[in-house]
Structure formats: C-alpha cells, structure tokens
Amino acid sequence: MECDRCGREAVIHVAYSGAHLCGTHLRQSVDRRVRRRIRSDGLLPDTATPEDPVTWLIGLSGGKDSAVLTHILADTFGDDPRVELIALSIHEGIAGYRDESLSAAESLVEDRPVEYVSTSYEREFDLRMDEVAEADPWDMAPCAYCGVFRRDILSAVATEYDADLLLTGHNLDDEAETALMNIFEGDVAQMAQHYDASLAPLEAREADSPFVPRAKPLRDVPESEIALYARLSDIPAHIAECPHSSESFRGTVQELLLELEADHPGTRHSIMSGYEELAKLAATQKRRGEHGPAGVCEECGAPTDGDRCRACELQAALE
Ligand code: SF4
Numbered sequence: 222m223e224c225d226r227c228g229r230e231a232v233i234h235v236a237y238s239g240a241h242l243c244g245t246h247l248r249q250s251v252d253r254r255v256r257r258r259i260r261s262d263g264l265l266p267d268t269a270t271p272e273d274p275v276t277w278l279i280g281l282s283g284g285k286d287s288a289v290l291t292h293i294l295a296d297t298f299g300d301d302p303r304v305e306l307i308a309l310s311i312h313e314g315i316a317g318y319r320d321e322s323l324s325a326a327e328s329l330v331e332d333r334p335v336e337y338v339s340t341s342y343e344r345e346f347d348l349r350m351d352e353v354a355e356a357d358p359w360d361m362a363p364c365a366y367c368g369v370f371r372r373d374i375l376s377a378v379a380t381e382y383d384a385d386l387l388l389t390g391h392n393l394d395d396e397a398e399t400a401l402m403n404i405f406e407g408d409v410a411q412m413a414q415h416y417d418a419s420l421a422p423l424e425a426r427e428a429d430s431p432f433v434p435r436a437k438p439l440r441d442v443p444e445s446e447i448a449l450y451a452r453l454s455d456i457p458a459h460i461a462e463c464p465h466s467s468e469s470f471r472g473t474v475q476e477l478l479l480e481l482e483a484d485h486p487g488t489r490h491s492i493m494s495g496y497e498e499l500a501k502l503a504a505t506q507k508r509r510g511e512h513g514p515a516g517v518c519e520e521c522g523a524p525t526d527g528d529r530c531r532a533c534e535l536q537a538a539l540e
Contacts, residue, residue, distance in 0.1 A: 233449060235531040236486035244453040251450050253443045255293050263423040264386060264436050268332065271302035278384040278433075280375055281308035281329070281337075283322030285451040286390030288329050288458035294388070299334040306334065309378050312341035313367055314349025315463060322459035329457045342370050345377075346536055354465050363465035365532055366535055373523065373532035379433035386423075391437040394444040397489040398474045400496035413507040416500035427508075431517075431524035445487065453476070 222231040224243035231241035233284040242250060259265065269275040279294060281287045291308055308472040310326045312319050323339065330337040343350055350370075379387045391399075403411045417426065419435040425432050439447060451458045466472055481488045517523065518530035525531070 229376075231508075232453070233446070235323050237443075237482075237490060244449075247446065248450055248453060251289075251442050251446055252293060255290075255438045256297060257540060258438045258441055259436075259445075261422070262438075263434055264388075264438070265298075265304065268422070269303040270499075274303050274305050275385040276305045276307065276382060277386045277388055278375070278379045278382060279306060279308045279335070280371075280387065281326045282390070283310060283319075283324070283326035283329070283457075283459050284390070285393050285448050285456075285458040285460055286439060286444070288456050289447050289451050289454075290327065290390040291329060291333070291335060291455065292386065292456050295333040295335050305336075307336045307338060307384070309375065309383055310337070310339040311371055311374050312339070312343070313371070314342050314351055316351055316464065318461060318463055321461070325457040325459040326362040338382075340374060340378070342374075345374055346370060346532070347522075348492070348536070350465065353539060356539055359535070362469040364469040366469060368467070369531045369535055372489040373530065376433060377521065384433055387433050387435045388438055389435065389437055391419075392442055392444045392447050393440045393489050393493065394475070394478065396437065396440045397478055397492045397496075398471055400475050400492050400500075401478065402470060403500075404496070409503045409508065413503035414498075416504040417496070417507075420497055420500060421504070423505075440493075 222234065223229065224231045224246055225241050226246045227243060229243040229245075232244050233247055234241050265275065275295070277298075279287065279291050281291050283303060291306075293425060294306055295296045298306060308330050310323050312323060326339075327337065342350060349369055350363065353366045357363075359366075364376065375387055375389075378384075402408075403415065408521075418432070419437055420440075423434060423436070448460070450456075451460075478489065516527075518525045518533055519528050520532065520533040523530045523532070529537075
C-alpha cells in the first residue's frame with residue numbers, strides 16, 4: 222500500500238478517513254492535529270510574552286501518550302520564550318509497572334528543554350496503590366482511588382509551580398471512553414465537570430476557579446496513531462498495561478469501544494462531537510444553579526466543594 226501524499230510505502234491505513242500514510246505523513250498529521258487543538262482551545266494566550274511567559278505543567282507518566290505529548294510540546298514550544306515547560310512524573314506504587322516508565326520519562330526529558338520533577342503516592346500520602354487495591358475500604362475499582370490521588374498531586378504541584386495550565390496525554394480513545402462511561406452511568410454532573418475542567422476553550426473557563434485549568438492536546442488523535450508515532454520517532458516510552466486496569470469499568474467500556482470502532486470506523490469521533498455539545502449544555506445548566514465559590518478542604522487546604530477533599534476522605538478510610 223502506498224502513502225496517498227507521497228507514494229512511499231504506507232505504515233498505516235486510517236480506517237475512519239480512508240487515508241494511507243507513510244511514517245513522515247502520519248507524524249505530520251498528528252503534529253498538525255495537536256497544534257490545531259492547542260490553537261482552537263486557546264491554550265497559549267496573547268498575554269504570554271518573553272517577559273511574562275506562561276508555565277505549562279505536563280503530566281508525564283512515561284507511557285506512550287504523555288511521552289508523545291511531551292515530545293510535541295518540546296518540539297513546538299521548546300525554543301519559544303513565551304512558554305516554560307515542566308514535566309511531572311508520579312510513582313503510584315504499583316510493583317513491576319511504574320519503575321520502567323519513570324526511567325523512560327527521565328531519558329525523554331534528558332535532551333529536551335523541559336524541567337523535570339517527580340514524586341510518589343508514598344511521599345505525598347504515605348501509601349502505595351498495591352496496598353490500596355488490596356485494602357479496598359470503599360469496595361471500588363483501584364482506578365477510582367488512583368485517579369483521586371493522581372489528580373490531587375497534579376493540582377498541588379501545578380499550584381506549587383504557579384502553573385498556568387496542566388496538560389495531560391489523554392487521547393481520543395480515553396476521551397470517548399470517559400464520555401461513554403458518563404452516559405452509561407447517567408452522570409450529568411460529571412459531564413459538566415468534564416467539560417468545565419478540560420474540554421472548554423480556555424477563555425470560556427471560570428476566571429475565579431481555584432483549580433489550575435487542564436488541557437488535553439492529544440484528544441483528537443486515536444491511541445493507535447500515537448503508539449505508531451512513538452515507535453516511528455524513537456520516543457522513549459514504556460508500553461505496558463497496569464495490572465489493576467482490567468478491574469475497572471473503563472476496561473469494559475474500552476473493549477466495547479474497540480469493537481464499535483472496528484465495525485463502524487469514526488465512532489470515537491462521532492461520540493466526542495455529540496458528547497461535547499451535551500457536556501457544554503450540562504455545564505451551562507450547572508453554572509446557572511451554582512451559588513458561591515468552591516471552599517477549601519479542612520484537612521489539607523485543597524480546593525473542594527465539600528468540607529474535605531476526596532483525597533483526604535480516601536486517606537482517612539485507609540487509616
Ligand atoms: Fe492507576 Fe488505574 Fe491507571 Fe493503574 S490503570 S495507574 S490503577 S488509574
């Protein structure tokens with residue numbers, strides 16, 4: 222099969238668009254979609270200048286998605302004096318899984334203009350995910366605990382470094398899974414939160430929100446294209462499945478989505494285009510009903526809508 226653009230050997234057939242692409246044109250296509258998303262979400266404001274640059278904190282797990290995100294951001298903005306890049310890695314305490322991906326993260330940033338910081342659940346919360354999954358005090362999937370702890374650390378470090386934006390490597394598959402999970406669970410509040418926290422253009426976010434805004438520049442790119450991009454570009458990335466991932470509801474939705482996409486190419490894109498409209502409506506509705514700003518956690522001072530943040534509630538349950 223030949224590349225539609227240059228006639229060289231194709232490395233991928235993109236079923237949802239019908240395109241055959243060689244390695245060079247696949248990488249160009251991914252770069253273009255990521256840069257377009259950064260522009261359309263208004264992630265680099267006009268107010269950013271060399272004298273007053275913005276700080277972007279990248280969640281770098283060392284897996285292929287966050288590694289490709291870090292690579293593209295370093296390639297695009299590494300020499301741009303309006304942007305300072307910091308990558309943060311978090312060790313969850315999962316035996317046989319995270320050590321290798323953090324080594325990959327370290328070698329990725331070694332020769333790129335990105336500051337690197339790392340921490341762990343053990344350092345921040347005095348616990349390891351393997352122990353949490355074993356204890357399971359609230360009878361939940363491991364990812365439900367893990368997501369809360371990770372979000373808490375990302376927010377705290379973003380605040381510590383005075384970051385203007387927190388960027389994560391969520392891809393199109395991840396976002397379509399989240400959309401389906403919210404729909405299957407009938408969780409309209411979560412849809413609104415998803416839109417407000419990471420899908421809305423930056424200028425449409427609440428200016429007085431205590432949370433550092435989040436962004437997902439890879440959210441238009443399917444996981445398979447990111448994996449190929451990482452391999453073709455020799456990006457150091459650790460490709461392995463977390464031993465706790467199959468226990469989650471997300472794992473079930475992931476399998477369903479893969480089947481749907483194989484039978485009906487383009488399903489992920491259609492889900493996201495309709496879901497974004499729905500989530501925006503839910504967010505608008507939620508704002509109309511809201512009174513007053515979010516409070517702070519009485520334990521740790523993190524922003525929260527209740528008396529205690531979710532991370533402190535979970536830690537208390539694990540004591
Ligand atoms: Fe944590 Fe779940 Fe991701 Fe494993 S798959 S690292 S438990 S969120």
